[in-house]
Amino acid sequence: MFKVLRKADIILFLVLCLLGAVMTVWSVRTAAAAASGAEVIITVDGEEYGRYSLDTDRTISIDRNGNHNRIVISDSTVHMEESSCKNQICVHQGVINASGQMIVCLPNGVIAEIHASDSSQDEYDAVSQ
Numbered sequence: 001m002f003k004v005l006r007k008a009d010i011i012l013f014l015v016l017c018l019l020g021a022v023m024t025v026w027s028v029r030t031a032a033a034a035a036s037g038a039e040v041i042i043t044v045d046g047e048e049y050g051r052y053s054l055d056t057d058r059t060i061s062i063d064r065n066g067n068h069n070r071i072v073i074s075d076s077t078v079h080m081e082e083s084s085c086k087n088q089i090c091v092h093q094g095v096i097n098a099s100g101q102m103i104v105c106l107p108n109g110v111i112a113e114i115h116a117s118d119s120s121q122d123e124y125d126a127v128s129q
Helices: 007-035
Strands: 039-044 047-053 058-064 067-074 077-083 102-105 110-115
Touching (some): 039 058, 067 110, 077 102
Antiparallel strands (some): 039 110
């Protein structure tokens, strides 16, 4: 009725755990390498507000039409630190770090989107008719 763990079962479990750890480290390093040289493009009410490199840590404050947003770039990641909007979804979204990801504050009309400097990362991966 009860099966006893064998030596081979324990070895298989340890190999799978090690494989999972290696894949996690590889994935994190790949994402960080892809982010280097990338930039975040901030638009306010559909107009480009500025382009900022992810390689340089900085804080961008946007004050327009009585609305306030503070976007922080640090360690090749971007997050919305503060916003004057009611729902605070943009603040609670967390960090973004890969090309194509964006943070949107719809009530204030602020969008922060990451674009890779390497044009191959911005290409389409599929075409449909």
